Amino acid sequence: DTEVTQTPKHLVMGMTNKKSLKCEQHMGHRAMYWYKQKAKKPPELMFVYSYEKLSINESVPSRFSPECPNSSLLNLHLHALQPEDSALYLCASSQTTGGAGQPQHFGDGTRLSIL
């Protein structure tokens, strides 16, 4: 069992829909991340939150909107997505963003399909 929980596991949505991905961790970690992963490729960083504040936005299109309501939760709001946005979306956490030796803990992801 992973310590980072992501819901839903699968999501199919149309290009005009609005949906949200959710991520939760109870390890007391203060850094949380969103990644996008295409099949057989490495994860691509999208956003980093440090102490509930957005630290990095990797030039992600505005149709993706992150939110960190508290230190345990991370959401990714989706609106007007394109077919090329179909991918596995991974959430991860680490103790903090500082400390280069800290590994990241990943959830099992949400597999998103855009019709």
Place this chain on the structure above:
Amino acid sequence: AQSVAQPEDQVNVAEGNPLTVKCTYSVSGNPYLFWYVQYPNRGLQFLLKYITGDNLVKGSYGFEAEFNKSQTSFHLKKPSALVSDSALYFCAVRDNPTGGFKTIFGAGTRLFVKA
């Protein structure tokens, strides 16, 4: 900028034989190196890391990695492969050795262990 390279897309090994998954790195300053494994339909799992100290690092599931500064390599090894080791393996380096936000992943190596 930090980077890692995994020269092999795929590694095939027979069960019971030793396995090696290769990784080379390019960093400025001290390297902070990681190995992660991804099983089908799962997120990434942390295996081991090198920060400083002994060049042979031991990790989860019987895996170890050898840090070689002169060859700028960090190869993942296991003395006796199991069919259940079949998965996608990512070498990674922490960007900004003073404590940065990003993890830079290699392209990944798919390991097939045949019974």
